[in-house]
Amino acid sequence: EPEVTQTPSHQVTQMGQEVILRCVPISNHLYFYWYRQILGQKVEFLVSFYNNEISEKSEIFDDQFSVERPDGSNFTLKIRSTKLEDSAMYFCASMPHRNTEAFFGQGTRLTVV
Amino acid sequence: QKEVEQNSGPLSVPEGAIASLNCTYSDRGSQSFFWYRQYSGKSPELIMSIYSNGDKEDGRFTAQLNKASQYVSLLIRDSQPSDSATYLCAVWMDSSYKLIFGSGTRLLVRP
Numbered sequence: 311e312p313e314v315t316q317t318p319s320h321q322v323t324q325m326g327q328e329v330i331l332r333c334v335p336i337s338n339h340l341y342f343y344w345y346r347q348i349l350g351q352k353v354e355f356l357v358s359f360y361n362n363e364i365s366e367k368s369e370i371f372d373d374q375f376s377v378e379r380p381d382g383s384n385f386t387l388k389i390r391s392t393k394l395e396d397s398a399m400y401f402c403a404s405m406p407h408r409n410t411e412a413f414f415g416q417g418t419r420l421t422v423v
Numbered sequence: 424q425k426e427v428e429q430n431s432g433p434l435s436v437p438e439g440a441i442a443s444l445n446c447t448y449s450d451r452g453s454q455s456f457f458w459y460r461q462y463s464g465k466s467p468e469l470i471m472s473i474y475s476n477g478d479k480e481d482g483r484f485t486a487q488l489n490k491a492s493q494y495v496s497l498l499i500r501d502s503q504p505s506d507s508a509t510y511l512c513a514v515w516m517d518s519s520y521k522l523i524f525g526s527g528t529r530l531l532v533r534p
Contacts, residue, residue, distance in 0.1 A: 353511060
C-alpha cells in the first residue's frame with residue numbers, strides 16, 4: 311500500500327542551525343502539507359503546497375520556514391535558523407485531491423538544543 | 424471561537440462498551456470531515472471520512488454528521504483496550520483551503 315515516507319525519523323540540532331526535513335508523498339497525490347505537533351499539544355497546520363507553490367500558510371510559518379518540491383517527488387521543509395521552541399514532531403501529509411483524505415508520514419522528531 | 428473543538432478527556436470506558444466522541448466546528452461551509460487515531464509518539468492514522476449528513480459505518484466505527492448543528496461524532500462499538508489512543512477530529516476548511524485538527528480526545532478502554 312502506498313505511503314508517505316519522512317526522513318530522518320529523529321534530528322537533533324543546535325540552536326541557530328539550519329535543518330531540512332524530507333518527505334516523499336504518495337506518488338499520484340497533488341496536495342502536500344506540513345504540520346507540527348509540540349509534545350502534548352495539538353496537530354497544527356503549517357503550510358499547504360499545490361502546483362509547485364504555497365497555497366496557504368499559518369502564522370507559525372514565518373520567514374525562517376520554507377518549502378520546496380525540488381525534483382517532482384521529494385517535498386522538503388527547511389528551517390533556516392532553529393530556535394528551542396521549534397522542537398516538535400513534524401508531519402508531512404499528502405492528498406490526492408483537495409477536500410479529501412490526508413495521509414500522514416510517520417513524522418520527524420526535531421530536537422533543538 | 425476555535426475552528427475545531429473537542430473535549431480533551433480522558434474518556435474512560437470499560438472493554439466492550441460503546442465509546443462516543445464528539446466534535447464541533449466553526450466554518451459553516453465545511454464539506455469534509457475526518458476522524459484520525461493517534462497513538463502516543465506516532466502519526467495520525469485515518470479511521471473514517473464523512474461528507475454527507477447522517478451516519479456512516481465501517482466495522483466497529485460509526486461517524487455521524489449534522490451540518491446544521493456543525494457537529495461530528497464517532498462511535499466505537501465493542502471497545503477494546505487497543506482502541507486506547509487520542510482521537511482527532513479534522514475538518515477541511517473551505518474558507519481557507521486547509522485541513523484543521525481539533526486538540527483530540529484521549530480514550531482509555533479499561534480491561
